[in-house]
Amino acid sequence: MTTTTPAAFARTVRGAGPGLLLAHGAGGGIEANYGPIMEELAAQHTVVGVDYPGSGATPNAQGPLEIDELVEQLVAAADAEGLDTFAVSGYSLGGPVAIRLASRHPGRVSSLVLSATFAYADTRTSLAASIWHQLFESGQHAVLAQYLNLMALSEPVLNSLTPAQVHTAAEQLAPAIPVGTGDQVDLVRRADVRGDLAAIAVPTLIVVTTGDPLISPSLQRELAAAIPTAEVAELPTGHLPFAERPQEWVKLIGDFLARNRKH
Structure with a gap:
């Protein structure tokens, strides 16, 4: 606790x-x-x-x-x-x-x-959360931000952006990732x-x-x-x-x- x-x-x-x-x-x-x-x-x-x-x-x-x-x-x-x-x-x-x-x-x-x-969390959600958790805990926040754009945006919205725009969006998102992300994503995998x-x-x-x-x-x-x-x-x-x-x-x-x- x-x-x-x-x-x-x-x-x-x-x-x-x-x-x-x-x-x-x-x-x-x-x-x-x-x-x-x-x-x-x-x-x-x-x-x-x-x-x-x-x-x-x-x-x-x-x-x-x-x-x-x-x-x-x-x-x-x-x-x-x-x-x-x-x-x-x-x-x-x-x-x-x-x-x-x-x-x-x-x-x-x-x-x-x-x-x-x-x-x-079914197997798919648990896997997604596991990768999210690993990227956060290893400090790869720029890569995590790209991953979150991939896993959070709908296909039409993601494809409406150019690769350069996605890269810029990830650069802006990375510093804003909350410090408690690891603990919260860990709970996603355990919640039932x-x-x-x-x-x-x-x-x-x-x-x-x-x-x-x-x-x-x-x-x-x-x-x-x-x-x-x-x-x-x-x-x-x-x-x-x-x-x-x-x-x-x-x-x-x-x-x-x-x-x-x-x-």
């Missing part, structure tokens, strides 16, 4: 209205993953998110990350903001966090939105919330990123099939809906939350 205290997790709070908790992806952060749609989300909700250890302003962990700890940090942030109930949006690694949160605190979660995510799925009883939206090279659409659909209350929306994007199709992504989220808001 980490030695990070609850107060050490950097918190983002925006907007007013019904609660909406955000759980970000590995190697990302609240601003990196939700920044492009934050204004729209905060227009209708009190949005609360925490950055995992080694992302944003949260200090690096002193040991392996665990899903349950990330869940409790997010719930603690909701408590601090006076939110008794809330919807939860989980992106990528944030999906298992959101699922476990709904499982452990069923009376507090009103609905779930799970985007580009998984209940466990399949045992939590059958008990989820709240309205759940699965946003399947159909051009996703990192988390295959089939793994995302497998998740949807295991949640009794799930509905599926398909978004023609790679693993970064906030970069490729932010307006379509936020509309899916916003419309679903509005339909399932408890009065």
